[in-house]
Amino acid sequence: MAAQVSLALLLVAALALLLWLSCAAAEDAASGGARAAARHRAKAERHLKRLNKPAVKTIVSPDGDIIDCVHVSHQPAFDHPFLKNHTIQKRPTFYPEGIASKVESHKNSPSITQPWHQNGKCPEDTIPIRRTKAEDLLRASSAKKYGRKKHRSMAKPLSIDPDLLNESGHQHAIAYVEGERYYGAKATINVWKPKIQQSSEFSLSQLWILGGSFGEDLNSIEAGWQVSPDLYGDNNTRLFTYWTSDAYQATGCYNLLCSGFVQISNEIAMGASIYPLSYYGGSQYDISILVWKDPQEGHWWIQFGNDFVLGYWPAFLFNYLAESSSMIQWGGEVVNSQLEGEHTSTEMGSGHFPEEGFGKASYFRNIQIVDGSNNLRAPMEVGTFTERPSCYDVQNGNNEDWGHYFYYGGPGRSNNCP
Ligand SMILES: *[C@@H]1O[C@H](CO)[C@@H](O)[C@H](O)[C@H]1NC(C)=O
Numbered sequence: 001m002a003a004q005v006s007l008a009l010l011l012v013a014a015l016a017l018l019l020w021l022s023c024a025a026a027e028d029a030a031s032g033g034a035r036a037a038a039r040h041r042a043k044a045e046r047h048l049k050r051l052n053k054p055a056v057k058t059i060v061s062p063d064g065d066i067i068d069c070v071h072v073s074h075q076p077a078f079d080h081p082f083l084k085n086h087t088i089q090k091r092p093t094f095y096p097e098g099i100a101s102k103v104e105s106h107k108n109s110p111s112i113t114q115p116w117h118q119n120g121k122c123p124e125d126t127i128p129i130r131r132t133k134a135e136d137l138l139r140a141s142s143a144k145k146y147g148r149k150k151h152r153s154m155a156k157p158l159s160i161d162p163d164l165l166n167e168s169g170h171q172h173a174i175a176y177v178e179g180e181r182y183y184g185a186k187a188t189i190n191v192w193k194p195k196i197q198q199s200s201e202f203s204l205s206q207l208w209i210l211g212g213s214f215g216e217d218l219n220s221i222e223a224g225w226q227v228s229p230d231l232y233g234d235n236n237t238r239l240f241t242y243w244t245s246d247a248y249q250a251t252g253c254y255n256l257l258c259s260g261f262v263q264i265s266n267e268i269a270m271g272a273s274i275y276p277l278s279y280y281g282g283s284q285y286d287i288s289i290l291v292w293k294d295p296q297e298g299h300w301w302i303q304f305g306n307d308f309v310l311g312y313w314p315a316f317l318f319n320y321l322a323e324s325s326s327m328i329q330w331g332g333e334v335v336n337s338q339l340e341g342e343h344t345s346t347e348m349g350s351g352h353f354p355e356e357g358f359g360k361a362s363y364f365r366n367i368q369i370v371d372g373s374n375n376l377r378a379p380m381e382v383g384t385f386t387e388r389p390s391c392y393d394v395q396n397g398n399n400e401d402w403g404h405y406f407y408y409g410g411p412g413r414s415n416n417c418p
Pocket residue numbers: 081082083084085
């Protein structure tokens with residue numbers, strides 16, 4: 001009986017879809033622009049099918065996200081030709097030496113969590129994946145471009161090409177180290193909800209593990225939090241990862257929006273919201289992110305907080321990073337899409353300048369690198385960089401409690417940033 005009812009419902013739904021499609025088709029016939037829109041929609045449908053894998057269980061998050069629990073061996077990574085015969089690593093073979101003890105690092109910061117946890121858990125041997133919706137793809141200029149970075153967006157602290165930097169509209173306030181071989185990086189990042197002026201802009205706070213030159217073949221692994229209305233359809237603060245092996249051109253993407261990253265955690269969904277958020281003049285919250293290269297297998301692992309190993313980027317996705325990283329960056333990045341006229345009022349960090357200090361300005365603390373002996377240690381000769389300090393600034397420091405730290409961010413448009 002139940003089966004008959006659901007079959008009938010399915011038929012009704014199919015008929016409704018057909019009707020909708022034929023109406024849509026009739027309308028589209030009106031103009032070439034509309035036909036292009038229909039093609040865009042059809043491509044989006046096909047792309048959705050590739051992105052959203054069959055779920056063992058589905059959890060609806062209070063923030064509107066749909067979280068699919070997908071069997072680990074059905075995750076997007078295995079669409080990658082190099083991963084066809086890959087055996088999933090259940091855990092890293094090595095951790096960096098010198099990770100602070102749990103007791104110490106839990107001292108003053110309650111754990112950050114994800115809202116979908118309120119409504120369920122993903123079973124063992126599955127991973128939580130934020131489902132991509134049709135409207136997500138329709139916001140992108142093309143379905144294929146969804147989840148990719150639109151521009152070259154890398155700050156280049158040394159031998160900067162100012163025209164190129166200013167042209168791309170991406171602005172940074174960062175700390176960085178270079179000149180050695182790095183095998184990982186760690187930071188504790190203060191979490192905020194910066195205001196975004198236009199939906200095509202974003203504001204993020206992250207670490208970058210970079211390899212190669214800033215030419216066509218830059219390798220990059222990135223992780224942190226971001227607010228990106230075009231990517232997610234809202235202004236929520238979300239945990240994210242990103243990778244590319246060709247300077248943001250053909251390879252790589254955010255989260256699991258392409259094949260490559262192998263997730264093992266059944267508790268953390270990349271691209272899902274995180275809370276609680278810091279409050280100006282009030283409670284402060286931060287997240288810890290550690291990325292390190294397994295000295296045995298060569299994969300780049302990522303850990304969120306003290307408890308969650310999310311997964312890894314297999315070494316063979318990269319050329320330079322297959323060996324080591326040549327530069328680490330930590331900090332904020334925003335897009336200023338107003339290339340002519342007024343500067344955007346999109347905020348970075350808390351939207352306040354570093355001078356305001358703790359509780360008001362956003363910070364990174366305990367920034368560390370992993371060296372060639374697999375030791376987590378303080379970075380040496382930390383540089384800072386920002387394109388326009390009157391819009392977004394950065395100030396670093398060093399003390400016993402916070403190790404190497406910096407405050408960064410700003411409000412964007414103001415009298416001093418017209
Ligand atoms: C996967 O394994 C099969 C059978 O052993 C082999 O023929 C194929 O070349 C392998 N593919 C890759 C990408 O290693």
